Amino acid sequence: MQLAKIIHWLVNRWIRLACVAVLAIVVLASIFGPLVSPHRISAIDSKNTFGRPSVQHLLGTDELGRDIFTRVMAGAQLSLLISLSVLSVSIFIGVLVGAAAGYYGGWPDLILMRVTEVFLTFPSLVLAMAIAASFGPSLTNTILALSIAWWSSYARLLRAKMLEIREEHYIEAARSIGMSARRVLLRHALPNCFGPILVRATNDLGIVILFSTTLGFLGLGPQPPSPEWGLMVSTGSKYLSFAPYYAVAPGLAIFMTVLAFAILGDEIHESYRQTAQQVEGA
Amino acid sequence: MLSYLVRRILLVIPTLFGVSVVVFVLTRVVPADPALAAAGIGASQQKVEAIRRELGLDKPLPVQYAYYIRDLSRGDLGISIYSGLPVSQDIVRFFPATIELSLTAFFLVCAIGIPLGIFAATHHGKNVDLVSRVSAVGTTALPTFWLALILQLVFFHKLHWFPLIGRVTSFHMRPEHITGFFILDSLLTGNWASLADTLYHMFLPLVALVAARLAIVVRLTRVCVLDVLSLDYIRTARAKGLSNPRVVYKHSLRNAAIPILTELGMQFSWMLGGSAVVEMIFVWPGLGFYTITALNNMDFNTIIAFTLIVTGLFLASNLLVDLTYSFLNPRIRFE
Numbered sequence: 001m002q003l004a005k006i007i008h009w010l011v012n013r014w015i016r017l018a019c020v021a022v023l024a025i026v027v028l029a030s031i032f033g034p035l036v037s038p039h040r041i042s043a044i045d046s047k048n049t050f051g052r053p054s055v056q057h058l059l060g061t062d063e064l065g066r067d068i069f070t071r072v073m074a075g076a077q078l079s080l081l082i083s084l085s086v087l088s089v090s091i092f093i094g095v096l097v098g099a100a101a102g103y104y105g106g107w108p109d110l111i112l113m114r115v116t117e118v119f120l121t122f123p124s125l126v127l128a129m130a131i132a133a134s135f136g137p138s139l140t141n142t143i144l145a146l147s148i149a150w151w152s153s154y155a156r157l158l159r160a161k162m163l164e165i166r167e168e169h170y171i172e173a174a175r176s177i178g179m180s181a182r183r184v185l186l187r188h189a190l191p192n193c194f195g196p197i198l199v200r201a202t203n204d205l206g207i208v209i210l211f212s213t214t215l216g217f218l219g220l221g222p223q224p225p226s227p228e229w230g231l232m233v234s235t236g237s238k239y240l241s242f243a244p245y246y247a248v249a250p251g252l253a254i255f256m257t258v259l260a261f262a263i264l265g266d267e268i269h270e271s272y273r274q275t276a277q278q279v280e281g282a
Numbered sequence: 283m284l285s286y287l288v289r290r291i292l293l294v295i296p297t298l299f300g301v302s303v304v305v306f307v308l309t310r311v312v313p314a315d316p317a318l319a320a321a322g323i324g325a326s327q328q329k330v331e332a333i334r335r336e337l338g339l340d341k342p343l344p345v346q347y348a349y350y351i352r353d354l355s356r357g358d359l360g361i362s363i364y365s366g367l368p369v370s371q372d373i374v375r376f377f378p379a380t381i382e383l384s385l386t387a388f389f390l391v392c393a394i395g396i397p398l399g400i401f402a403a404t405h406h407g408k409n410v411d412l413v414s415r416v417s418a419v420g421t422t423a424l425p426t427f428w429l430a431l432i433l434q435l436v437f438f439h440k441l442h443w444f445p446l447i448g449r450v451t452s453f454h455m456r457p458e459h460i461t462g463f464f465i466l467d468s469l470l471t472g473n474w475a476s477l478a479d480t481l482y483h484m485f486l487p488l489v490a491l492v493a494a495r496l497a498i499v500v501r502l503t504r505v506c507v508l509d510v511l512s513l514d515y516i517r518t519a520r521a522k523g524l525s526n527p528r529v530v531y532k533h534s535l536r537n538a539a540i541p542i543l544t545e546l547g548m549q550f551s552w553m554l555g556g557s558a559v560v561e562m563i564f565v566w567p568g569l570g571f572y573t574i575t576a577l578n579n580m581d582f583n584t585i586i587a588f589t590l591i592v593t594g595l596f597l598a599s600n601l602l603v604d605l606t607y608s609f610l611n612p613r614i615r616f617e
Contacts (some may be wrong), residue, residue, distance in 0.1 A: 082498075117300070118304060122301070122596075123552070123554065124587055126554075126555050126593070129558075129577065130585050133577040133580070133586065214425065214559060232427075234427075237431050237563070240439060247431055248431075248435070251431070251432075254425050255424055255425065259420060263420055266419050
């Protein structure tokens with residue numbers, strides 16, 4: 001039933017299908033690409049540096065003769081991994097803080113929200129840059145830095161939603177039959193927050209990729225010889241005058257992936273808003 | 283009005299306190315030893331210990347925090363390991379270039395984006411809506427660093443139309459130093475050659491920053507104006523027989539301005555972060571360029587200073603936006 005609904009929603013507009021197709025390609029390429037490719041991710045071939053795009057090397061080779069196409073596919077793995085991890089951590093903390101603040105109100109709300117506001121004050125990219133630089137550049141620290149910079153927006157979202165839900169009749173009903181606050185919160189209130197979280201998260205999956213590749217570009221992400229997209233663009237930018245595809249290819253991969261997430265997020269947001277309006281109108 | 287202003291400024295204090303605590307914790311929980319970093323590679327154990335005492339790093343954390351706040355209130359941000367100069371001195375030197383670039387970009391985004399957004403709202407229909415939506419979503423997905431590189435590739439490497447890097451061609455083209463803002467200084471001294479050279483160098487970084495945010499501001503303005511145009515009092519105004527421009531500019535804009543301003547405040551904070559990346563690529567000698575160089579050298583004092591300054595500017599711009607609200611909508615003042 002749910003699956004049929006999702007499929008119906010997808011085929012309703014071609015743009016939604018196109019986004020899902022692009023994302024499916026990215027996911028499949030990230031998992032199977034490096035396995036299927038005849039070239040190894042970090043196989044150095046000093047005789048074939050800066051090879052032009054050819055049948056053998058679809059996007060040419062880099063300064064060490066490594067196949068750029070294989071590395072771009074491997075980079076997708078890293079970007080998706082970082083993005084999913086950052087959002088899982090952020091949503092977990094955000095739900096914990098936001099739900100507690102919104103549901104219980106009073107002094108927990110006051111304290112938790114003051115802390116959240118402090119984190120919301122920092123521009124996310126700048127805070128992530130500072131944390132990544134202080135902790136030292138690596139894959140784990142990129143995830144850590146972005147999660148610390150990201151969770152606060154989910155806490156705010158959850159609190160706002162919780163304040164709204166708290167007043168609903170079904171919550172009152174659940175309380176009146178003697179359910180414990182924890183049970184009401186977990187079984188009745190939280191499941192109704194998934195809509196807004198999903199809408200935000202689809203869009204954020206792309207934005208986090210954008211931020212993590214920016215950190216990578218600045219040298220604050222995974223270190224060489226990692227095939228991280230931002231790092232590849234950064235290395236490729238040194239050879240822009242005679243090997244433009246080196247910097248352009250991973251950048252294009254970032255753009256396409258983030259764009260697919262952004263359009264899909266926008267579509268989900270629109271549908272969600274329309275449904276909410278219909279419910280209100282009814 | 284004054285009491286509103288005072289109340290609003292007082293509300294910033296707890297936030298500032300929180301920000302300073304977060305930044306302080308950030309510098310103290312780092313795995314790298316700040317004393318070791320300050321002493322430099324290959325320093326003896328005694329020297330490291332001496333520096334630890336000198337920096338007060340051997341004291342308990344609350345005492346260290348008190349020292350840190352004391353220094354901060356004096357404007358003492360420590361010494362930059364990278365340049366060897368006080369961080370505050372470096373910031374004064376690099377700040378004008380950043381402000382000049384990001385303010386000009388911000389001004390251009392508003393000057394082009396807001397009228398376009400109003401146009402998109404008043405001429406709304408399938409095609410205009412689609413263009414404004416697609417371009418806005420498209421630009422949010424564009425990595426700024428990549429866009430800047432593509433600009434360099436096309437306009438420098440291929441077409442040779444614009445310079446690759448820098449703020450002016452050579453040292454001789456710099457205007458006489460008055461404010462540090464090259465556009466302003468060259469205007470004040472009547473040095474047209476350096477004004478032209480400054481604008482020529484500024485063009486590509488500006489395009490990168492403006493292109494990254496323009497469509498977002500257009501879409502935002504469009505949504506806000508459309509929301510107001512669907513309200514009852516606008517229908518009344520139209521029913522009274524008022525002309526379309528009068529309804530749009532006189533009646534709806536003032537009410538649409540509040541959400542637009544809020545978003546513009548956010549966009550300005552993005553400009554400051556985004557300009558760091560653009561500065562890095564175009565070797566624009568601003569705060570962002572200086573900080574990113576420091577980031578790669580584990581220069582903690584500089585990193586902290588940059589985070590504090592950008593966050594401070596963000597808070598200040600939010601405060602300014604809030605104060606403008608009360609000017610635009612007098613009801614807010616009396617709440």
